[in-house]
Amino acid sequence: MKRIQMVDLKQQYLKIKPEIDTALLNVLDSSVFIGGKQVTDFATNLSEYLGIKHTIPCGNGTDALQIAMMALGLQQGDEVITPSFTYVATTEVIALLKLKPVFVDVDRSTFCIDTAAIKNAITPKTKAIVPVHLYGHAANMEEVMAIAKEHNLFVIEDNAQAIGGDYIFTDGTKKKSGTIGTVGCTSFFPSKNLGCYGDGGAMFTNDDALAGKLKMIANHGQKVRYYHEMVGCNSRLDAMQAAVLNIKLSLLDEYIAARRKAADFYDKAFTGHPKITTPFRAGYCTHVFHQYTLILEDVNRDALHTFLAENAIPSMIYYPVPAHRQKMFEAFGGSDYDLPVTDWLTERVISLPIHTELDEEQQSYIVNKVLEFINK
Numbered sequence: 001m002k003r004i005q006m007v008d009l010k011q012q013y014l015k016i017k018p019e020i021d022t023a024l025l026n027v028l029d030s031s032v033f034i035g036g037k038q039v040t041d042f043a044t045n046l047s048e049y050l051g052i053k054h055t056i057p058c059g060n061g062t063d064a065l066q067i068a069m070m071a072l073g074l075q076q077g078d079e080v081i082t083p084s085f086t087y088v089a090t091t092e093v094i095a096l097l098k099l100k101p102v103f104v105d106v107d108r109s110t111f112c113i114d115t116a117a118i119k120n121a122i123t124p125k126t127k128a129i130v131p132v133h134l135y136g137h138a139a140n141m142e143e144v145m146a147i148a149k150e151h152n153l154f155v156i157e158d159n160a161q162a163i164g165g166d167y168i169f170t171d172g173t174k175k176k177s178g179t180i181g182t183v184g185c186t187s188f189f190p191s192k193n194l195g196c197y198g199d200g201g202a203m204f205t206n207d208d209a210l211a212g213k214l215k216m217i218a219n220h221g222q223k224v225r226y227y228h229e230m231v232g233c234n235s236r237l238d239a240m241q242a243a244v245l246n247i248k249l250s251l252l253d254e255y256i257a258a259r260r261k262a263a264d265f266y267d268k269a270f271t272g273h274p275k276i277t278t279p280f281r282a283g284y285c286t287h288v289f290h291q292y293t294l295i296l297e298d299v300n301r302d303a304l305h306t307f308l309a310e311n312a313i314p315s316m317i318y319y320p321v322p323a324h325r326q327k328m329f330e331a332f333g334g335s336d337y338d339l340p341v342t343d344w345l346t347e348r349v350i351s352l353p354i355h356t357e358l359d360e361e362q363q364s365y366i367v368n369k370v371l372e373f374i375n376k
């Protein structure tokens, strides 16, 4: 049996090694390392894949969120509604820009922002909502967009974990996750569903003016070189990463199918177990399984994690401390929040290995070890 990893980037690389190596050597040969055809081609290819007008590449997913908030003109003290049950980047950039993060609870089944909680959190200072499509499952965007429309709020989708997922509206309209809100943000961190071999990120929008602003901010606030209209930053996707992404984008649907197949295998093994809740799949989206996350009840989760590690099976707790309980947010009144679902989930979730190279032999072994511990 191959060694089990949370993500197996090496095996994935070996399958596409000739194409990747050639593409990278071509970048070296051209010596165009920043900008250039690889980057513009990738932006065009990704826009086409997502069915969106503009893709603006940038340095990483965290920058994408930050630049989006800057481009929307959010001002110091403006309130931004975000789940606490997410990766730190989502909430951190809000605070970094001196905006006020307003943490809300998540839905117990989808792990994504609770739309009823959004309504309760809206004040006259609210300017934006940041839904996170956590683990690869979309937030209820139809409701999020309805609330945003009613209260005239921006929606910044954190799509770092769900690129390629479909969202289906009640009227049957289909859109890719990340293309529904005012602006969508994603990360190409190596372990993401569409990952490069370093750092990378992008923003998506259908709004021409906003696209121009996003691009300008990511490039030191300039449209014309050396004429800086506003304070921006330096955030770029480099040519090597774009070359890798151009190849991997053509495989993204295959990669998603492989993840979904692995999730089906786990589901079959765990569904119906009284102590295990398998990942919920809402009818409104296709789950792209960035993570395969179980909820365990009446199980010593941390002892399971250790037991699995002893048996050469990695597992992860995403995330061990929710945003509102981070020291980082003490000054933002983090500890004043009461987010029972977030706390409940934080104590009970565990993510099992899932990636494009996982095989059934590995999965059977994982399933057997999980059940051996839980049924003990």
Ligand SMILES: *Cc1c(COP(=O)(O)O)cnc(C)c1O
Binding pocket: 060, 061, 062, 063, 086, 087, 089, 090, 132, 158, 160, 161, 186, 187, 188, 189, 199, 200, 201
């Ligand atoms: C990975 C991730 C980010 C940040 O992406 P980086 O490229 O690491 O900056 C933001 N939000 C979520 C939900 C993520 O998973």
